[in-house]
Amino acid sequence: xxxxxxxxxxxxxxxxxxxxxxxxxxxxxxxxxxxxxxxxxxxxxxxxxxxxxxxxxxxxxxxxxxxxxxxxxxxxxxxxxxxxxxxxxxxxxxxxxxxxxxxxxxxxxxxxxxxxxxxxxxxxxxxxxxxxxxxxxxxxxxxxxxxxxxxxxxxxxxxxxxxxxxxxxxxxxxxxxxxxxxxxxxxxxxxxxxxxxxxxxxxxxxxxxxxxxxxxxxxxxxxxxxxxxxxxxxxxxxxxxxxxxxxxxxxxxxxxxxxxxxxxxxxxxxxxxxxxxxxxxxxxxxxxxxxxxxxxxxxxxxxxxxxxxxxxxxxxxxxxxxxxxxxxxxxxxxxxxxxxxxxxxxxxxxxxxxxxxxxxxxxxxxxxxxxxxxxxxxxxxxxxxxxxxxxxxxxxxxxxxxxxxxxxxxxxxxxxxxxxxxxxxxxxxxxxxxxxxxxxxxxxxxxxxxxxxxxxxxxx
Ligand code: TRP
Numbered sequence: 001x002x003x004x005x006x007x008x009x010x011x012x013x014x015x016x017x018x019x020x021x022x023x024x025x026x027x028x029x030x031x032x033x034x035x036x037x038x039x040x041x042x043x044x045x046x047x048x049x050x051x052x053x054x055x056x057x058x059x060x061x062x063x064x065x066x067x068x069x070x071x072x073x074x075x076x077x078x079x080x081x082x083x084x085x086x087x088x089x090x091x092x093x094x095x096x097x098x099x100x101x102x103x104x105x106x107x108x109x110x111x112x113x114x115x116x117x118x119x120x121x122x123x124x125x126x127x128x129x130x131x132x133x134x135x136x137x138x139x140x141x142x143x144x145x146x147x148x149x150x151x152x153x154x155x156x157x158x159x160x161x162x163x164x165x166x167x168x169x170x171x172x173x174x175x176x177x178x179x180x181x182x183x184x185x186x187x188x189x190x191x192x193x194x195x196x197x198x199x200x201x202x203x204x205x206x207x208x209x210x211x212x213x214x215x216x217x218x219x220x221x222x223x224x225x226x227x228x229x230x231x232x233x234x235x236x237x238x239x240x241x242x243x244x245x246x247x248x249x250x251x252x253x254x255x256x257x258x259x260x261x262x263x264x265x266x267x268x269x270x271x272x273x274x275x276x277x278x279x280x281x282x283x284x285x286x287x288x289x290x291x292x293x294x295x296x297x298x299x300x301x302x303x304x305x306x307x308x309x310x311x312x313x314x315x316x317x318x319x320x321x322x323x324x325x326x327x328x329x330x331x332x333x334x335x336x337x338x339x340x341x342x343x344x345x346x347x348x349x350x351x352x353x354x355x356x357x358x359x360x361x362x363x364x365x366x367x368x369x370x371x372x373x374x375x376x377x378x379x380x381x382x383x384x385x386x387x388x389x390x391x392x393x394x395x396x397x398x399x400x401x402x403x404x405x406x407x408x409x410x411x412x413x414x415x416x417x418x419x420x421x422x423x424x425x426x427x428x429x430x431x432x433x434x435x436x437x438x439x440x441x442x443x444x445x446x447x448x449x450x451x452x453x454x455x456x457x458x459x460x
Pocket of ligand 1: 036037235242330333
């Protein structure tokens with residue numbers, strides 16, 4: 001088919017989409033906000049030395065994250081296709097670019113391999129919060145409790161499968177009904193609850209030490225490896241580099257202002273991460289945990305803060321319920337990438353595509369789920385499966401995906417096209433934004449990503 005024929009064909013096919021501008025914003029936020037804010041951001045900030053890491057992460061979000069996010073949504077909306085077909089439609093003669101979509105499908109499966117496990121821990125903690133067994137505020141008891149939760153092989157697998165079944169079910173219902181409905185309701189409540197938590201944390205005795213750790217940079221801790229991790233987190237946080245925003249962009253409305261939407265999503269996402277950090281680090285220093293406690297951090301500190309608060313148990317249940325819901329919004333957006341590509345490219349039903357994707361994740365995810373107990377000694381390149389999936393996806397696939405995307409938009413697609421897309425075919429005339437985004441995508445972001453990748457992986 002010629003590009004024109006392909007275009008006509010899509011126009012005739014009914015594609016599900018988001019139903020309002022506000023719906024787009026909320027659904028995109030629903031993808032961005034998740035365990036990345038509540039679990040990964042605080043734990044990586046803790047293990048990578050605090051404020052210096054935070055600063056690099058902020059810079060990476062602005063200089064790499066925002067332009068790539070704008071680029072992805074723009075490509076998706078212009079082509080109304082899945083993460084693989086987008087590139088086929090725009091450059092039918094250059095099949096290479098489809099690799100961005102294929103790498104994205106792989107990244108989705110790897111991320112979900114460990115992400116669904118952590119979501120499972122959150123679900124398990126809802127029940128612990130309900131039972132009141134987290135209300136003691138004792139550091140070593142909290143550590144033991146967390147270890148027991150994640151080490152038990154049967155419950156680890158069962159929770160992961162429960163999360164997969166639940167999210168797979170929602171995905172089968174379709175884009176607007178499933179994703180929009182879940183995402184719309186939870187964000188403001190989560191935000192408010194985090195504000196309450198922060199107020200409590202800031203009145204704890206360790207507040208000063210916590211804030212210093214989070215905001216007073218010690219640059220001696222910022223190594224090339226730390227920078228790569230911060231860049232990986234910036235991509236992970238904004239759900240970019242693997243096709244989520246390509247796919248979500250394809251459900252955007254034609255009149256949506258893409259740069260404004262992306263900017264709002266970025267700011268809201270950053271605020272939620274920062275609130276989580278401000279809630280957690282004072283508690284680390286007050287209740288004698290360590291910033292380097294790793295993936296356990298949020299599961300140790302947050303219950304300790306709630307235990308020191310009137311009505312703490314109710315808030316604690318609410319916190320884990322909201323975190324679970326936020327993680328579901330993010331999981332849906334990850335699943336959507338392979339599901340949309342498989343249904344549209346192989347003409348599978350949504351049901352079949354979802355079932356097979358979920359099955360694959362369950363198989364690949366099992367050794368990650370067990371890597372905190374039964375399979376702790378199974379390693380690849382010295383990492384457990386859990387850490388390996390995380391490293392390969394966040395520190396390799398997402399930055400490389402982002403790099404290819406920058407090159408595609410900046411060098412292959414070119415400025416005129418970007419101009420017409422970003423200004424909604426001339427309706428929104430903002431030259432400065434178009435020029436800024438295009439220059440970042442063409443020069444700044446790709447160069448920075450290459451340097452960070454090569455140095456972070458110790459190539460030079
Ligand atoms: N951004 C989500 C979070 O912070 C996770 C996520 C959803 C994601 N979709 C993604 C990460 C795509 C990378 C790529 O929890």
